[in-house]
Amino acid sequence: MNRSRYLINYSMVRLSLAPVMLWLISTFVFLLLRIAPGDPVDAILGNRADDNAREIMREKLGLNMPLINQYFHFLNRLIHGDLGESLNTQEPVREIIAKTLPASIELGVIALIIAALIGISVGFTGVANPEGKTDLVGRLFGIGTYALPPFWAAMLIQLLFAVILGWLPVGGRFPPQLSPPQGSGFFIFDSIRLGDISSLNASIRHLILPSSTLGILLSGIFSRSLRVNLDKTLKTNYIEAAKSRGIKDNQILFAHALPNALLPVLTIAGLTIASLIGGALLIEVTFSWPGIALSLQEAISQRDYPIVQGIIVVISTLVVVINLTIDLIIAFIDPRVKY
Known part of the structure; x- marks a missing residue:
């Protein structure tokens, strides 16, 4: 069987497993x-509400149905792209996610680039200066x-x-006295598209601290991965053969060793997406960043089932799609990958 057939089979298997993974995650979240x-009824009405009011609210929210009925109702709506409505505000979960997801993506992308x-x-x-002070500081x-707590x-x-220094805003995503740029929800992109320099400056100033914090915390994953893989690559037989042929060290490092060492780093980048989301939750809460992680934290505290379920389904879909895309890219460019 040639490589093209292997690639097709590998892609089909991975694509078929993705919906199964999302179904398992959705089911686990629903049951958990x-x-x-x-009780979400207590979060809405308080502990002092009488039994009649509580029962009416449970019926309104559909929480009086048997658990299996609630589950199949949840799956039916999910298959049709309906994430439900918030138990507290009755606002569609899809609209809540649409308002908060761009903020998290903007923060996450910049943090990932910095990392x-x-x-x-x-x-x-x-690696370029092994066993020296630079290498020690890098490790x-x-x-x-x-290891640093976010x-x-x-x-x-x-x-x-x-x-102390007063250089940057302490939190938030945009100055409260100004109107944010309208459009896609990505403030930097919208500011550039509209040619609004003041909005662009304000957006960047508010983004610097949270994105830099998250990026620095995640950068250790990349540095350790590249350090280990590049050091291992430099000790392989084909690198020794290149040295014996008189090829310059810089050419060996940049043209032969580095490209092969970067492939595992690309895999790490996909796995880092999950860490990015976990770290973003604490960063968004600390910096009052109005993203999807902050909405998830608020929904959990209010026992708002549909919002929690909808956000986790969306985040899981993003993680699965990104990791699947990276795996397929690596399988396509690296002939050493076996299926």
Whole structure:
């Protein structure tokens, strides 16, 4: 069987497994919310509401139905692209996600770029100067940023750059006294599209601290991965053969070793998406960033089942699609991948 057939089979298997994965995640979230302590009726009416009012509210919300009926009702709506309505505000979950997801994507993309630039630079510098002070600092940086609690680092950065130095805003996404740019919900893109320099400046100023904090915390993953893979690649037989033929060290490093070492880093980038979401939750709460992670935290505290389910389904879909895309790209460009 030739490589093209292998690629087709691999792609079909991965594509067929994606819906199964999303169904398992959706089912797990549905069941977990139902067995978790707390009642959404109490969150809406309070603990002092009488039994009659509570029963009417449970019937209105559909919580009086048997669990299996609730599950199939949830799946039916999900298949048709209906994420339901908020139990508290009756606002469609789809609209809530549409308003908050662009903020999280904007934060996540910039943070991922910062993490990759810093991590790859630190990892590459360490390999270029092995066993030296630069390499030691790079290793400590990778371990430290990976182990540092996000909320603690976020508060320290807030305290230094926003409170003490006063260089940047302490939180939020846009100055409250100004009207944000209208359009896609991505403030930087909308500001550039409209040619609004003041909005662009305000958006960037509010984005610097949360994105830099999250990017620095995630950069250790990239630096450690590149450091290990590049060091391993430089010890392989084909690199030794290149050295024996008199090829210059810089050419070996950049033309032969680095491209092969970057492939595992690309895989790490896909896996980092999950860490990005987990870290974004704490970053968004600390910096009052109005993203989807902050909405998820608020919905969990209010026992708002549809919002929690809808947000997790959307986030899971993004993670699965991104990881699937990266896996297919690696399978296409790397002939060493077996299926």
